Every structure is written in C-alpha cells, then in structure tokens.
Amino acid sequence: xxxxxxxxxxxxxxxxxxxxxxxxxEVDDAYVKVAKVHGSLAWHSHDDEDEFFxxxxxxxxxxxxxxxxxLGAGDAFVVPKGVRHNPVADDECLVMLIERKTxxxxxxxxxxxxxxxxxxxxxx
Amino acid sequence: xxxxxxxxxxxxxxxxxxxxxxxxxEVDDAYVKVAKVHGSLAWHSHDDEDEFFxxxxxxxxxxxxxxxxxLGAGDAFVVPKGVRHNPVADDECLVMLIERKTxxxxxxxxxxxxxxxxxxxxxx
Numbered sequence: 571x572x573x574x575x576x577x578x579x580x581x582x583x584x585x586x587x588x589x590x591x592x593x594x595x596e597v598d599d600a601y602v603k604v605a606k607v608h609g610s611l612a613w614h615s616h617d618d619e620d621e622f623f624x625x626x627x628x629x630x631x632x633x634x635x636x637x638x639x640x641l642g643a644g645d646a647f648v649v650p651k652g653v654r655h656n657p658v659a660d661d662e663c664l665v666m667l668i669e670r671k672t673x674x675x676x677x678x679x680x681x682x683x684x685x686x687x688x689x690x691x692x693x694x
Numbered sequence: 695x696x697x698x699x700x701x702x703x704x705x706x707x708x709x710x711x712x713x714x715x716x717x718x719x720e721v722d723d724a725y726v727k728v729a730k731v732h733g734s735l736a737w738h739s740h741d742d743e744d745e746f747f748x749x750x751x752x753x754x755x756x757x758x759x760x761x762x763x764x765l766g767a768g769d770a771f772v773v774p775k776g777v778r779h780n781p782v783a784d785d786e787c788l789v790m791l792i793e794r795k796t797x798x799x800x801x802x803x804x805x806x807x808x809x810x811x812x813x814x815x816x817x818x
Contacts, residue, residue, distance in 0.1 A: 572763040575771050578748070595772050597746045597792050600724055602770070622721045624702070624790075626768075639696040644750075646726070647699050648719045666748075668721050668792060 578604045579626040581694050582664035589683040591667060591675055592694045603667045603675075603690060613656040614677030619670045621649045628663030632656070702728045703750040705818050706788035713807040715791060715799055716818045727791040727799075727814060737780040738801030743794045745773045752787030756780070 576594050582604035585592065589611055595602040607630065623630065624646045631640050632647060633656040641647055649655045657665075669675070676684045700718050706728035709716065713735055719726040731754065747754065748770045755764050756771060757780040765771055773779045781789075793799070800808045 572761070575763055575765060575769050577768050578770055579768050595746060595770060597724070597744045597772060598775075598794055600721070600792070602746060602792065620721045622719055622726060637696070639699055641699060644701050644703050645699050646702055646719060648721060651722075668724070668726065670722055 578602075578666045579664055582606050582626055582666070584694070588662075590685050591690050593691050594666075594694065596671075597668075599671055600668055601671055601673075601690075603669065605665050605667065606662065607657065607659045607665060608662045610656060610658045611683060612676050612679050612681045613654055614679040615654045616649075616651055616673055616677050618651055619673045620651050621673065622668035623647050623649070623657070624666040624668075626664040626666055628659060628661060630663045630665060631658045631660070633658060702726075702790045703788055706730050706750055706790070708818070712786075714809050715814050717815050718790075718818065720795075721792075723795055724792055725795055725814075727793060729789050729791065730786065731781065731783045731789060732786045734780060734782045735807060736800050736803050736805045737778055738803040739778045740773075740775055740797055740801050742775055743797045744775050745797065746792035747771050747773070747781070748790040748792075750788040750790055752783060752785060754787045754789060755782045755784070757782060 585606040591603040591605040625641045709730040715727040715729040717725045749765045
C-alpha cells in the first residue's frame with residue numbers, strides 16, 4: 571500500500587481496546603478517527619462541535635434525548651453541537667469519526683473510557 | 695431510515711453526473727461530500743486546504759507531481775494543502791470527500807467539470 575494510504579476499517583479492526591479512538595488522518599482543523607466499540611460509551615455533548623459518525627462494520631445506535639437512531643454499515647449521521655447523545659453498540663462495531671481537533675470524545679463527561687488527544691494520536 | 699441518517703454510497707450511486715460533488719453533511723466548517731467519478735478531473739491544487747478522499751466503491755488513482763497512488767474500496771488518503779493533484783478513475787468509482795467549506799473542488803482551475811458550492815448543495 572502506498573505511503574499515506576490508509577484503510578480505516580482495517581485499522582479499526584486491529585484495535586485492541588473498545589471506545590479508544592485513534593486518529594488516522596488530519597484534515598486542516600479536523601481529525602478523522604476510527605474506533606472499535608462495544609457496549610455503551612457515556613451520555614455527553616459537545617457544546618461547540620458537530621460530530622460525524624460513519625459505520626464501517628456492524629451496527630451503532632445513537633441515543634439522544636428525543637429519539638434514538640440506528641446506523642448500519644455504510645450509514646452516516648451528524649450529531650449536531652449541543653445535542654446530548656450516547657453511542658451504544660450491542661455487538662462489536664467499527665466506526666469512522668470526523669471531529670474538530672478541539673473535540674473531547676466524551677465531551678465534558680469524564681469516565682474510565684475517556685482518552686486524551688495524545689492517546690488518540692498514538693501511531694496505529 | 696431515520697431522519698438525518700444518510701448512506702453515502704447509496705447517494706453517490708444515484709448521482710446522474712460524473713465529477714459533480716454533492717454535500718451530504720455539514721460538520722462545523724467542513725462539508726462531507728460524495729461524488730460519482732469516471733475519467734480524469736483536472737490538475738489543480740488547494741493552497742490552504744487539505745482534502746480527504748475515501749473510496750466507497752471502485753478504484754481511484756490520484757496523480758501527483760512526484761508519485762501516483764491508487765485507492766481501492768475502503769481506502770483513504772489526504773492530499774495535503776498545496777500539492778498539485780489529478781484524480782483519475784479508469785472505471786466508475788464512488789468517493790466520499792471531506793473538504794473545508796471554502797474549498798473549490800477544482801482549486802483555482804476552472805473547467806467544464808467545475809461546480810459551484812451552490813450546485814454542490816442541491817438536495818440529493
């Protein structure tokens with residue numbers, strides 16, 4: 571594979587830890603990340619940042635205060651800034667995310683799943 | 695499908711015109727776009743903006759001055775700001791793009807394939 575070409579699904583698939591996003595690309599002031607997820611993350615919101623979810627494999631549910639949506643492989647959804655949400659995967663699921671570099675992946679909520687940007691930037 | 699959930703590949707597949715990107719999501723100051731491409735776009739660069747390519751289906755070649763890379767389905771690549779490039783698809787290919795809202799998809803080069811942001815924002 572040529573330098574700089576990445577396979578988001580292959581990288582996500584190889585991750586050993588759930589809910590630990592890893593940066594796979596930098597696009598100006600945004601990061602493209604992948605994660606392997608299973609179970610529930612945490613209710614949180616991002617006051618100033620939208621968050622784009624794209625499901626690479628499996629199924630992801632995003633619970634919000636007023637409704638819940640379900641994303642299958644190949645589906646995408648934007649959680650708008652300020653909207654409280656909780657991602658849930660009943661079975662293991664691989665996702666690609668677009669977030670601003672400033673975005674904290676569990677918002678202002680800190681749990682044992684919270685990972686720093688430095689942790690998310692570790693080489694994959 | 696729930697409101698706001700989109701399938702980038704299905705939207706791209708339904709497009710009737712090649713090289714005519716359509717915005718499918720807004721993430722802060724970036725647009726997520728899809729396009730159906732075939733043939734060669736145009737040599738161009740974006741002085742101040744990176745451009746993220748993700749191949750949904752098919753194969754895309756990105757020619758650059760010093761090398762050419764090839765992306766299969768599921769592969770991603772960032773063309774860094776300032777790098778002259780020309781996307782080429784020998785067969786029809788579906789792509790998802792992340793670009794800043796300010797990005798002109800053929801850079802400072804205008805060809806008969808150039809589409810305004812207003813055209814890219816038409817409902818899909």
